[in-house]
Amino acid sequence: MQGNNNQDKEIEELDMNHLMQIRREKLRELQEDGNDPFEITKFNRTNTSGEIKSNYEKFEQKDVTVAGRIIAKRIMGKASFCTIQDCDEKIQSYVSINDLGEESYKSFKTWDIGDIIGITGFVFKTRTEEISVHAKEVKLLSKSLRPLPEKFHGLKDPDLRYRQRYTDLIVNPEVKKTFELRSKIISNIRKILDEEKYLEVETPVLNTISGGATARPFTTHHNSLDINMFLRIALELNLKRLIVGGFDKVYEIGRVFRNEGMDIRHNPEFTMLELYASYQDYNDMMDLTEKIFSKTAQDVLGTTKVTYQGTEIDLTPGWKRITMVDSIKEVTGIDFNEIKTDEEAVSLAKEKGIEIPDKTKETRGDVISLFFDEYVEKTLIQPTFIYEYPVEISPLAKKCPNNKNMTERFEVFIGGREYGNAFSELNDPIDQYERFKKQVEAKEAGDEEAGMMDEDYIQALEIGLPPTGGLGIGIDRLVMLLTDQASIRDVLLFPTMKPLN
16 A cells, blocks of 8 residues: 555656646746746736625726736637636636737636736626626736646645645635634734733843743854853743833733644744733733633624634633632542642542652642643633642742732633633742742753743842733634634644654
């Protein structure tokens, strides 16, 4: 069977090489005749297919100039039909020898599927009521030297689609719609935050310290300074420096990079929204999270009820709020309020068969987190805020006033997945320094995801950070939810791929 597959692939490659050679010969003939399409620098298009088809009464019998890629062609002697696809959609054109003249029509007939052309003519409806352009003039604007996938087979191989997104967008129009929605979602989030008086800022991608999250960073070397640097794993610490500096509310929507595993929810580079507001806490961040999700869904999709992978999700504000300890008790019956020591927690984990990654994580707080991951997360289908996280896994969050083992932190879960993370930000420089020290100890013990000591950030806290609420939302996951996409690769135009060779 493997031999047959290789043979079929070799035949396909031979066929492709033959077709590409024919197209190059056509280009050479055009160039020899002084009609090189690649010398054209501009084409004055007056309208798109979408404008014409949505306002037919306005355009009927009026002259227009459209442009796009040939995706279908039907030659019938002295008259032909072709369909072009532009940035909006498809539109048909009627092309005849009587309108174009013999030479121009002869050239048109040699053009290939995939070529980009311009058409000038008047708008009309065919006998089958299809809105079309009756061509008076056609012009070849760019020659396609590589054939598109066959129309009825399309481009279905996911690996090839992600590697050749340009082809995917041409032959799978629904893919283009997903990315148009992505753009609208991000624009809408900006609008919401601008109305809330947040200031959009930009912070460095390259840093001398990896901080703001627990993740393994990408490293690089700055030749001129002769220092190692890290691609940011979060936006957090620089944004909070700005709050120290006197900005009241700031946000950034930007790429972050984590040198970790890849699956349907994780890509090494992804887009995060992080925002910080002085004189607020994590309760305010819950309210804002509800607003961002529900208002974006309403504004972009026209509803706060969305279907994700067959399940209806109701994003209407009023989401469930429950502590991490209570959520574990609700699902398993185990109450960690009654388990006071690290030894008791570790013993319970072993009894339940839950593996603790390493000795540095044999604490009550880490065990609580492991129990939540094992038993609870997958049950959280409708939007749910899980709050009060153990201090051991929340190095940048403020401790709860009534329980110093827990922090004022929440994560939001939908469909069994985490979509956002927020804190009442830790602003005690002494406490922060001690937590950084523990992160350094964990890193020295072999934890590649542990953070580093950031002396400058400690100095900023010593200057004084007001009580502050902070929130991070994974933009890619939100787009997946609102466009009903199962994989993060389907909402990233160019996901990370291993080279074929």
